[in-house]
Amino acid sequence: MHEMTLVAGILEIAEERAREAGAARINTVTVEIGRLAGVELSALVFCFETARLGTMAAGAELVVCELPGRGRCPACGADAEIDFYAALCPACDGCLQVVGGRELRVASLDVD
Numbered sequence: 051m052h053e054m055t056l057v058a059g060i061l062e063i064a065e066e067r068a069r070e071a072g073a074a075r076i077n078t079v080t081v082e083i084g085r086l087a088g089v090e091l092s093a094l095v096f097c098f099e100t101a102r103l104g105t106m107a108a109g110a111e112l113v114v115c116e117l118p119g120r121g122r123c124p125a126c127g128a129d130a131e132i133d134f135y136a137a138l139c140p141a142c143d144g145c146l147q148v149v150g151g152r153e154l155r156v157a158s159l160d161v162d
């Protein structure tokens with residue numbers, strides 16, 4: 051499952067940062083996920099609750115901040131918020147290029 055791989059990466063980053071901070075455990079992991087990243091949020095949370103066992107984040111909560119997709123029109127330069135790929139420009143009906151919404155990163159941690 052794709053989400054399990056993502057969760058493994060998230061936990062790895064979180065534990066590394068917690069260790070660098072000299073923390074003993076992780077209370078909250080906040081991740082930012084773009085709407086176009088292709089992540090199933092319910093699956094991500096489910097995987098996190100399984101994968102966190104035995105790690106520094108064993109009792110941690112996963113907080114997801116969803117970022118909107120952003121497209122820019124190469125023809126007229128218009129910016130638009132988009133929910134899917136291959137969206138059309140609201141100004142000239144050109145094909146928008148995706149410029150945001152594919153990110154997936156650990157934004158912050160709350161540790162003890």
Ligand SMILES: [Zn+2]
Pocket residue numbers: 123124125126127128139140141142143144
């Ligand atoms: Zn346009």
